[in-house]
Amino acid sequence: MTSTMQGPPAVRRRRNWRWIGAAILAIVALAAVTAWLTAPRPGGRMDPASTSADGAHALVTLLRDQGVDVVVADTVAEAEHAARPDSLLLIAQTGYMPSDELLRRLIAAPGDRLLIEPTSRTREALAAELRVAPTVTYGGEPDCDLPEATRAGSAQFGPTDTYELVADSPVTLTRCYSGAVVRYRDDGHTVTVAGTAEFMTNSSLLREGNAALAMNLAGTRPRLVWYAPQHVEGENSSSATIFDLIPARVGWAVWQLWLAVGLVALWKGRRLGPLVAERLPVVVRASETVEGRGRLYRSRRARDRAADALRTATLQRLAPRLGLGNKPDPGEVVQAVAQRTHKDPNTLVDNLFGPPPSSDNELLQLAHALDDIERQVAHS
Template sequence: MSATLGQRWRTGRWIAVALIVISAIAAVSAFLTAPRPGGRMDPDSTGPDGAHALVALLRDRGVDVVVADTVADVENAARPDTLLLAAETYNTRGEDLLTRLADVPGDRLVLEPTSRARQALAADIRLGGASLLTSEPDCDLREATRAGTVQLGATDTYEKAGDVDVTRCYGGAVVRYQDGGRTVTVVGSADFMTNGGLLSEGNAALAMNLAGDRPRLIWYAPQKPEGEGAQGSSLTDLMPDAVNWLVWQLCLVVVLLAVWQGRRLGPLVAEKLPVVVRASETVEGRARLYRSRRARGQAAEALRTATLQRLAPRLGLGPNASPAAVTSAVAQRYAGDPNTVQHLLYGPPPSTDTDLLQLAHSLDDIERQVTTS
C-alpha cells in the first residue's frame, strides 16, 4: 500500500514540475512575442508606425545600430564614419539643439524634416511641393536603382536651393547632395521604413540601402520633446506666425459679424388675436376636460370659489372672511337653513355627475337670492 502511494507521489511530482516548466516557457514566450507599442519610427515599437523590423534587419546585416534618445547621445556616438538617421525632428525644439545636431560628424539621412530641421541639417535644398508617388527612381543613385519601384505614399518633394549638384529620385521625394565631404540624403516620407510599409513594392530594399550605407548607424527619432518648451506647449506655440495672424483676423471677422447681425430688442408690440374665442367655448372646453378626467372635486371647488368671490362684495365681507362669517351672512338672505348653506359652500365634493350638476344649480340659486334681497 505504501509503495503504491510512493509511486503515485513520484509520478504526480514530475507532472507538477512539467506543468510548471511549460507554464514558465509559455509566459516567457508571450512576453517576448507580445506587441510593443510606441510612437512613429520608434526602433522598439512593433506597431504599424514603429521601426523595429527595419532595425532588426539592419542588425542582422551587421550594421551597428545605436539608438539615441537625445542630442547628447548623438554627440557621444557620432564618428566620421557613421550615418545619422534623423526622424521625428519636430520633437527637437530649440535652435541650439539643431545646431548641435548639425555639427556632429558623419553623413546624414533626414526623414520628413520640419522647416527648421531642414534649414539646419539640409540648408541647400528647399521644399518643392507634396505629391502621392509610386514610381520608378528615374535617377542614377545606386541605392534607389537597386530598390526599383517604391511606394512612398503621400510625401514632400525637394529641389536645390543653392549652387550644389542635387540628385533627385522618385520625383524629388529622395534627394542627395554633398556638403563639405559629408553626404546628405533627405526623404520626404518615412512610411516606407515603418513596420507597416516595408512589405510594399521595393520599400524594404530602399530602406535597407539608405539606412545600411555605413557600418554604424545612429538612430535618432525622439519620442518625447527635447529642448525649450519640452514640458508642454500651448496651441499658439505650435502654430506658425502666419497662422496666428489668420486666427486673429478670423476672430475679428466673427466679432464684426456678430455686431452687424445683432438686433436691439424694442418695446412689446400688441397684436390682435387672429381668432376671437367666446368665453362660453372656453368654459365648455374646460368642463369637458374635467369630465373626461372625472375631476368632480376640482370642478366643484372651481364653482364654489367663483361663487364666494362674487358674494363677498355684496355681503360686505373681505376676501379672507371665515367660513362661519360667510355662512351666517348668506343665511340671513337665503331661504334655506344655515346647515344647508354650509354644506353647499364648504361641503365635501360630489360623488356623481348628477350631484355636481345639482350643486351648480344650488349655488346659482344662492347667488340669485343674495343679489335680489
C-alpha cells in the same frame, strides 16, 4: 507492519505530484515566454523597437540581418558618441525632438546624415540648404541617377513634402521621386532628406519598392546610428510649429475661402434703404381656425362646401396609404378602399363621392363615416 506497508505508496504519490507540479510550471513558463516574444511592442513613430504600424522594428531587423551595425541612440550625446567617419546618422522626426541648440550639435558629428520627415525647425538646423517645394507627391518612379533610388524603382510614399534648393545655394542637388528624396554634399558630408517616413514604417514596408528604398538609404554605411527620440530631452523640446501641421497648398485654399466669405458677406449685407419696422401678424391656433370656419359654414347653411372639404381632406390622406397618386381616379380609390376595409363599394361611393348632405344630421353622419373609413384603412 502497517506503517511499513503504507510507506512506499505515499512516497510514490508525492513523487507523482512533484512531476505534475514541475510539468505545470514548465508549461506556464513556456506560455509566458511565448506571449512575451510574440506580443506587439507599442511605440512612437519610427521607434526601432516598436512593432506597431508607425514603428520601424521590421526595417531595423532587415538591416541587421544584412550585416549593418544599427546603434540606437536615445539622446544627442549618445548619437554623437556613436557616430564615426564611416557611419550614417539617421535622424527621424518625432514629437520629442530636442532644442535647436542640441540639434546643431549633430551637424559636427562625423559621417553622413539621413533626415526623415523633418519639420521646418529641424530642416533649418540640419539641412539649411533646402526649402519645401510647392509640389506634393505620393510616389512613383525615381526619375534620377541616385543609385539607391534607381535600384529600388517605384515607391509609394503617401502624402509627403518635396524639396528644392534655397536661392543662391552653392551646392548641387539630386532630386528623386519629384523631390520627395533629395541628396547633396555639404562640408564633406552627404546629406540625404526624405519628405516622409511612411515608406520606412512597418505598415508600408511591403508596398512596391519601399523596402528596397528604405534599406538602400539606411544601409549605405556599415554603421547606422538611429536617432528617433521617444522622450523629452532638454528644456525646449517642441518639435513642430503650427505651420508644420498645415498640409501644403492649404494656405491658398484658406485665402480663397476668406475671399469667398467676404464677398458673400458684402452681397448679403447690402442695404437698399432705411430699415422699416413691420408689425408681426396675429398668431391664431389651428383649432380656433377650424371652429371658426365650421361656424361660418353653419351660419350660411353651406353643407355642400363642408362635405366637400371633409371628403377632399380624407382623399388626400388616403391616397398615400393606398399607394395612389395625387389625383387618383374615383374608381381606383373605391376599389382600393373596398379591398382594405371589406366595405360595400356602393356605400363607399356614396360616402366618398356622393351628393352633399341635406341636413346637419346627415353632415355629422358623413363625418363619422369618413373617419371610420380612414381609421380602418390605417389599421388594415
